[in-house]
Amino acid sequence: MSSLFGSIRSMDIDDIVVEKLKQLNQWREDREWIKSGFVFGDKEGIPPTVKMLNQTVRRLGALTDIQKQFRTYILRHTHISLLAEAGVDLNFIMNRVGHKNSDTTTKIYLHVTSGMRVAATEKMHDKFTRLLQN
Template identity: 30%
Template sequence: MVQEIKFYDYFEQWMKLYKLDAVREVTYQKYKMTHRQLVMLAPDLMMSDLTRLSYQQLLNDYAANHERQTTMDFHRHLKSSLIDALEEDFIKKDPTRKAIIKGIKQRQHKTKYLHQYELQALLNSLDLAGEVNWDYFILLIAKTGLRFAEALGVTPRDFDFAHQTLTINKTWNYKLGKGSFAPTKNKSSMRKIPLDWQTVIQFSQLVKKLPDDKPIFVDGKVYNDTVNHYLERLCNKSKIKTISVHGLRHTHASLLLYAGVSIASVARRLGHSNMTTTEHTYLHIIQELENQDNDKVMKHLASLI
């Protein structure tokens, strides 16, 4: 029997039951955002009134002010709850079947990564002569491709200088009060990252007298904007385009791809859960490299005549 309950009420119950404390706090906040959008767009939509038409209209209303990828994320959240609703007999049919995902034209985003000569100019401007500072933090992300919270969670104990690796098995929840250690984004994010010998030398000296189990870069409350603004000043000083700290992660991955490193290896190094994420994020670079490969293939085939 179909239950008389509003869609947004069911979705709220569902996310609290299945997602609260089962996903990272930042991920749960996205579900809460979906719920707020649902309340705003469909305040009177009952579960019993959910059809393919009413669901498509809901998606279209959301897509009117959001890009296609954002609409897709919204749809995935709703679809997950409705699949469970179908099994629990709240609805008779799956209203999300054959749903069409629309969205406004993708906005022009800021450049996400630096070219090799730009990164070199940035690294040349770093002050690595003294004690722990944000320059070392920027260097670490540029050399490893860590996420912001992963880099904050790094302790001296995570380095294995003898084997030239850095173990990532936690993050730092910088958004919560004074902060605390937190789990990684997903299971794939737990990884060992090989380090080059220069990075090994630099950090072996830096952490020599630091507590083994304390975050290297955390001293009180940490704000993402603080580091981004500092990086912006360094970019201006180096006379290169401005990127964010997360842009350093994109830079790291992009340079590896241009160097011929396989997508699988880049995905593992970044801690992506699958290669599809890597392929989607760096599609423009992969397509450019494929065009270069096609040119090489044609030249090779032509030389066989």
């Protein structure tokens, strides 16, 4: 049982996420769904299975032009990539996703995104502009 709870951790969430979760709870209350301790669950309060989540993610993926196979893990990968693209510190990312070894985070997740390329190009342009002005 300890392995099940080994990956549970607290994290900060944005006010937008808090508002969306409140809306979800209100939607459930309006439909008289059973309350449970789970953020996501069916009308009986039972959390979804991994198989059910993967089916949902695949259906959502089919609505996009992205050619990758969609599984729930793509959400984690995208989350980490967006944190890196936003310039979030590697140690913070590691803590947030439960990595103890930076190699896991850097080798698997922190590939260079197009947003990171643009940001690096802009930083270099600014740096060279300042150097040339001196």
